[in-house]
Amino acid sequence: MQQELQLSAEDAAEDPTAAPGTVRPGGRTARTRDAVRDAVLTGLAEHGYPGLTVEYVAERSGIHKTTLYRRWGGVEGLVTDALDLAGEDTWTPPDTGSLDGDLRALAREVTDTFGDASAAAGPTAFIAAAFQSERTAEALRGFYAERFTRCETVVRRAVERGEAPPGTDAGAVVRAVSAPLFFRAVVTREPLDAPLADQTAAAVAAAVRAGAYLPAASPEPAD
Amino acid sequence: MQQELQLSAEDAAEDPTAAPGTVRPGGRTARTRDAVRDAVLTGLAEHGYPGLTVEYVAERSGIHKTTLYRRWGGVEGLVTDALDLAGEDTWTPPDTGSLDGDLRALAREVTDTFGDASAAAGPTAFIAAAFQSERTAEALRGFYAERFTRCETVVRRAVERGEAPPGTDAGAVVRAVSAPLFFRAVVTREPLDAPLADQTAAAVAAAVRAGAYLPAASPEPAD
Numbered sequence: 001m002q003q004e005l006q007l008s009a010e011d012a013a014e015d016p017t018a019a020p021g022t023v024r025p026g027g028r029t030a031r032t033r034d035a036v037r038d039a040v041l042t043g044l045a046e047h048g049y050p051g052l053t054v055e056y057v058a059e060r061s062g063i064h065k066t067t068l069y070r071r072w073g074g075v076e077g078l079v080t081d082a083l084d085l086a087g088e089d090t091w092t093p094p095d096t097g098s099l100d101g102d103l104r105a106l107a108r109e110v111t112d113t114f115g116d117a118s119a120a121a122g123p124t125a126f127i128a129a130a131f132q133s134e135r136t137a138e139a140l141r142g143f144y145a146e147r148f149t150r151c152e153t154v155v156r157r158a159v160e161r162g163e164a165p166p167g168t169d170a171g172a173v174v175r176a177v178s179a180p181l182f183f184r185a186v187v188t189r190e191p192l193d194a195p196l197a198d199q200t201a202a203a204v205a206a207a208v209r210a211g212a213y214l215p216a217a218s219p220e221p222a223d
Numbered sequence: 224m225q226q227e228l229q230l231s232a233e234d235a236a237e238d239p240t241a242a243p244g245t246v247r248p249g250g251r252t253a254r255t256r257d258a259v260r261d262a263v264l265t266g267l268a269e270h271g272y273p274g275l276t277v278e279y280v281a282e283r284s285g286i287h288k289t290t291l292y293r294r295w296g297g298v299e300g301l302v303t304d305a306l307d308l309a310g311e312d313t314w315t316p317p318d319t320g321s322l323d324g325d326l327r328a329l330a331r332e333v334t335d336t337f338g339d340a341s342a343a344a345g346p347t348a349f350i351a352a353a354f355q356s357e358r359t360a361e362a363l364r365g366f367y368a369e370r371f372t373r374c375e376t377v378v379r380r381a382v383e384r385g386e387a388p389p390g391t392d393a394g395a396v397v398r399a400v401s402a403p404l405f406f407r408a409v410v411t412r413e414p415l416d417a418p419l420a421d422q423t424a425a426a427v428a429a430a431v432r433a434g435a436y437l438p439a440a441s442p443e444p445a446d
Binding site for chain 2: 048050051124127137138145169176178186190209211
């Protein structure tokens, strides 16, 4: 019965009359990968990494277990590919016309995500899984490195507009805007709200203007 | 054999000739709690929360399983009590004589901890466990709330010295100094070093001086 369900769902995924929105560029392979990614995310959110099994992903995605083992190897491969897929989106950082506005919009994206249980489930599940799987930790590092590289545009534009000193450490700036919000969400377990996002963004913008993110601004370590 | 080991270790804990340094104020109860805490920390670091069992803690601590169940209820009780115990230390924030120095010293404590695998094991294990246990998450929230309340002294002293404007949000300031470091350690999985700690501290100090942590400095949310 379980296997029949899997087969029939897999057949459905090949159906060219599938509902609009379920077909991504790339056809059946991409659809399969999406279905597997969704099942992995649901499984992580429901059971955590220790409880995630290939069997669960097979049942939930409708993709046969043999296919999952062949293409993803196992649970770690499934989780890291879901992260890789998340990194392939077309997200671009906000472009409000000012450094303050862009940093505030970046911070608000974090509070919007972690303030909404269903939006928070995916990132939280990956962050949790990284504690238990070195391959997941490596994939998470890659995901955020790429994501923050995109964010650095915000600082480059601010430098071009004369709002930030040339040489400002863009990577440090965009991480500093997100960090106090992630910190409360996943470490100190405190609530997030929009005023906190705004305060965080305003503080980082003030530090940027003061030149605190210029390489020379860091004091030399004491000898 | 296993049970004998446990009994003999439990007997040893009652031995008044135990090695110096193993006796805390409070006598046998405190020693038992310490032994259990150490076993919980080792177990979390070695096996993670999902792999931690009362049996493991019993074997490792030398405290009989029946005692553990009676006094701590189970794994969640053991983990949350270990966190409570961690919060009972006498740690006080640095007092270097300046806001910049104090924030830098606070940041360096974080990079020193997460830059050293054995020092990082405890906090990392608790942060990871909080994803899988609501009671642990609650205990972790309490631990950090209390810890950051202690840190606020740094900002109060800065206000008294005229280095920070009166009304500065001390809780936000001390979290902002730690957050980018924890963020790299447990979310983006990037390396930490002393220059990063110094940059983080310098940025927060600059934002404090600019008044970015005053309540009125946060822009009103857009309507």
